[in-house]
Amino acid sequence: MRPPEPYDAFLLVSFGGPEAADDVVPFLENVTRGKNIPRDRLVEVGKHYYDFGGRSPINDQCRELIDAVRADFEREGVDLPIYWGNRNWDPYLGDTLEQLAADGVRRALCLVTSAYASYSGCRQYRENLYDAAEPLGADAPRLDRIRHYFNHPGFVEPFVDATVAALESLDPDVRDDAQLVFVTHSIPETMNAASGQCVGAPGHTYVEQHRDVASTVGDAVAARTGVSRDHELVFCSRSGPPQVPWLEPDVNDHLEALAKDGAAAAVVVPIGFVSDHMEVIYDLDTEAAQTADSLGLAYRRAATPGVDPRFVSMVTELVVERAAVERQEGVERRTTGVLGPCRDVCPADCCANPRGERPALCEEGA
């Protein structure tokens, strides 16, 4: 076992979520600080958490992923200690980075639990890394972030299997007519317009990346099932004031349109999510499932990657890949779809902050 030079630690960076009813309000305050989220929306989202006893599934999913990655590192001979820090809940990134510094870590490689590029999924995490590292001064370890992995086979292939399994679980009478509904988190249209520059042409990268994954999964599922189905990219979890345009259509509106067009069944594929976050278990499994039920539409939700062995080995593979890149060794970068691998280091102006410039790590010149 050897550390993959130049790294001496691996850091999982996630969103964080409440773990008890008393955590819900302070968590929502952390998430929405400085953001223009209407009070009604916060009350509504608070209810989603209270319906699950105030416990978000996300932290336990991070713990499971860490255990699985630790075992995979061991199998693959990757000798790196694993740390974990969140943007919005304990363990906070600031505390985790203090621990890294205390342990003498000098250069850590970060994996963010968000697969796509946008301010919310890319720069905001990198701003939070800056904020967490800044108080440590020269003791702060250098931090690099693994490239966006939305189009890595370890992320995409589990969705193919999950979609086929969801289709197979449908009544044979409706299976061949089932429509595929790819779902991700809505974001403001302006945030989509400013996203990216890590692949292809700058801007609108968030939607472009999702369309690429939807086509790859749609084609693979057609090949596997021998049935070519229509598919659409739709959105969930819209927030913000009503006058601000966010990406549409909403998944519930789309299910209604499908039912109106005479569809008998829908398989919802949550390609925007690495595991069963609150958006998946509430917005899809609870709300959209009820919508489908009221429309008489058969409904299935495909599984997220979670701790699928292919997703777990992707993490190890991307650690080994990035370490080789930093050592200036040639390396294969596996991808699916047409967009190619994202850059390892973001350009300084990608995924702009809608509220103005703030310093961020893991970008050119940082």
Ligand SMILES: CC1=C(CCC(=O)O)c2cc3nc(cc4[nH]c(cc5[nH]c(cc1n2)c(C)c5CCC(=O)O)c(CCC(=O)O)c4C)C(CCC(=O)O)=C3C
């Ligand atoms: C693109 C995107 C991802 C995917 C990338 C990533 O994974 O990071 C994501 C993930 C998540 N979002 C989450 C929770 C929340 N997001 C909110 C608010 C917002 N999300 C936004 C976007 C995204 N969010 C945006 C543009 C806002 C408006 C405020 C702002 O401009 O920032 C709010 C406030 C209430 C509300 O308005 O909904 C909450 C509670 C959780 C935890 C879930 C759990 O507990 O399992 C996770 C993983």
Ligand SMILES: [Fe+2]
């Ligand atoms: Fe969110």
